[in-house]
């Protein structure tokens with residue numbers, strides 16, 4: 001067998017702290033807790049490009065170790081928690097933060113306490129919290145209630161809060177914007193993503209600003225900043241309504257949030273970038289999820305398709321200029337919520353065939 005010389009092999013990705021150490025709030029003595037998150041693909045999207053007349057790329061965050069973008073922030077938040085002597089972490093979650101917090105916490109030897117809205121997170125996400133040894137509280141309330149509770153626990157008891165109100169989380173998450181610029185050579189014209197608790201849109205904007213800024217006389221890696229386009233679910237769209245929503249409801253359970261913590265930062269991201277935050281219906285979100293699966297070959301969870309739904313909607317209603325370079329973040333893997341995806345297709349009816357090639361070929365339309 002031919003031996004591939006080491007120099008021609010791709011370099012092993014070391015995780016976001018080691019890759020972006022000089023831009024993160026860590027020191028040489030910070031213990032690095034990593035699952036080698038980040039370094040995710042920026043995938044050209046030919047079907048979306050054709051539909052929109054733009055050059056569309058997907059930032060595929062579902063390939064992170066626990067299946068969502070949360071790992072980028074969690075590596076920093078948990079590393080800092082260890083550095084500061086924490087023995088337990090707490091978070092509120094619609095499912096992805098808890099999966100990530102549990103995985104990173106156990107890796108660091110910390111106890112993960114997760115507060116989940118009762119009955120409102122998907123089976124696979126709950127399973128992740130369970131297998132990573134999460135200490136799980138099913139809260140009678142929604143995500144916003146869970147977050148209030150998590151804050152109160154962290155204020156009063158010896159436990160580190162690792163929701164995105166923890167600045168270390170956003171610092172880690174901004175690295176996704178760095179990777180986009182590193183891959184494209186500059187910032188895109190528009191960056192599109194789903195919005196729930198609004199940490200991610202805030203973190204991307206921090207990242208883009210930082211990369212375009214010049215520290216003193218040294219120009220940053222980017223010459224410009226994108227417009228930030230965020231999309232919520234219509235039943236959970238506080239930014240569109242201009243204030244909190246008391247009973248948020250959407251099939252996209254990851255973004256079923258009525259009172260986003262990073263309100264001011266997200267408004268700033270929207271306005272400073274000349275962008276927008278709008279809402280898509282559950283039907284539009286599920287249709288976009290299905291089109292991503294069926295056209296681009298990429299299976300994402302419902303919330304993750306909100307940005308794609310928004311992009312398609314703006315294009316189809318004549319509100320998207322062609323010829324632009326666009327990046328859409330798809331935030332979590334499709335396997336995170338298989339029930340919603342399967343339900344969209346109704347009853348699954350495979351061809352039942354005998355174990356015989358000619359009979360199978362006939363049934364499958366090959367002969």
Ligand code: F0G
Pocket residue numbers: 068070092093094095096097098164194195196197198199200201254255301303304331332
């Ligand atoms: N997409 C997915 C798959 C998510 O899990 C989330 C948030 C978002 C988008 C929205 O990101 O909150 O930064 O605006 N999930 C959180 C959680 C709330 O608990 O897992 P955001």
